[in-house]
Amino acid sequence: MLNFSTSEENYIKAIFHLQKEDGTVTTNELARELKTKPASVTDMMKKLKAKKLLHYEAYQGFRLSNEGKKVALNIIRRHRLWEYFLAEKLKFNWDEVHEVAEHLEHVSNKKLIDKLDEFLGYPRNDPHGDPIPDQEGRIETSRQVCLVDLPVNKQAIVSHVSDQSSEILELLKHKNIGIGTKLEIKKKFDFDHSMEIKTGRLPVATISEQLAKNIFLKYVN
Amino acid sequence: MLNFSTSEENYIKAIFHLQKEDGTVTTNELARELKTKPASVTDMMKKLKAKKLLHYEAYQGFRLSNEGKKVALNIIRRHRLWEYFLAEKLKFNWDEVHEVAEHLEHVSNKKLIDKLDEFLGYPRNDPHGDPIPDQEGRIETSRQVCLVDLPVNKQAIVSHVSDQSSEILELLKHKNIGIGTKLEIKKKFDFDHSMEIKTGRLPVATISEQLAKNIFLKYVN
């Protein structure tokens, strides 16, 4: 894997994220995302095309090549590992990690990142719940997570309930929660590890730790 | 504290280190240190002078201003904390940390560095034995270190022996070690924590862990 400038890396990363929704990314979209001007985007697209990181024909938008995707996943791996480190080890707040990780992610030393990964215990998701690509760039698209481990404000869909007793099902029915219910945690209470969640249209519901331990979800996206 | 480019930071740091020996630094010295050309150095000196980070008159060499020194100590703080992190937490080898820290040091987020410092337990020296400046840029010029904690290949001078029994003094005399003796550790053995040290002119001597625990030294410089 060659080395890229901070600027090139930011473009690659932005294209990767944008092309998730659409298939192909436009000059204006990218300029908006990166807070730069369309003319600057065109400049960079020419350069990245020359480096074979993306497919691009004038006026036709662009998509990352396979090589470009590999580079993107590598940057995302660095970013999310640093986010995890900041939140888990340095006790940064959930909402402060992104900005700092934006800088750390550009220190591209493979050994550093692999050792950081090992030190952190090979985490699978960053503090926002997004999956962390492995050394090979493999990424788990949608893994199950226990409600206990679901980050605050991260939407997820109930996919499994481990205890099948009538008692738990009664409780879940009462709270209008079932497989397929989309929800997010609004607040976690350290005292008893209970939480308030929000489902689709309804107001908040309180979930005990015992209940949360039995509910598994998949991230949206 | 304002923000500086990576390049500016590298110049400031290099001047700080060079002016330790001499009082004033010359264009050629700095060019050699930074593997750049004298003309580039002159360019940068004008810029740093305009930013009041150094004193400089054409052809007369340069010295950091007080503000420049503060900036330098801040960069050195970041560098050494990252070195400590890499060696202590990520288990990098002693001789690999410097290069990686050269990159990490330029991520200048005060909160990041202060939290890193806290996470590491406010270490006083980096893995090379060099002191780590505190938040205010204060640096311990020459602190005592126990021989047990002296890094390999780092010269230091015996400044204190805690046990004053005749037995230890006999042993030290036999090995030609006394207050003022300059030595460095050549090898440490994990098995019994014994070590081989080298003093001035003489060949290596072996020191037991028990003995090392009673010898304190000051770093050279």
Add this chain to the structure above:
DNA sequence: AAAATATTTTAGGTTTGCCTAAAATTATTT
């Protein structure tokens, strides 16, 4: 103290990544 040598600065050029304004192309209306 003049000449020779070494150092430092100036002048002008390059690349990267950004910009504005104008031209080219594509998309949308009418």
Add this chain to the structure above:
DNA sequence: AAATAATTTTAGGCAAACCTAAAATATTTT
């Protein structure tokens, strides 16, 4: 399908940080 609007690209410039070659200054030698 022409006209209008929106998007994208081109052309030409700018600042940072580097470069080479030549000029200016300082230092050393004779």
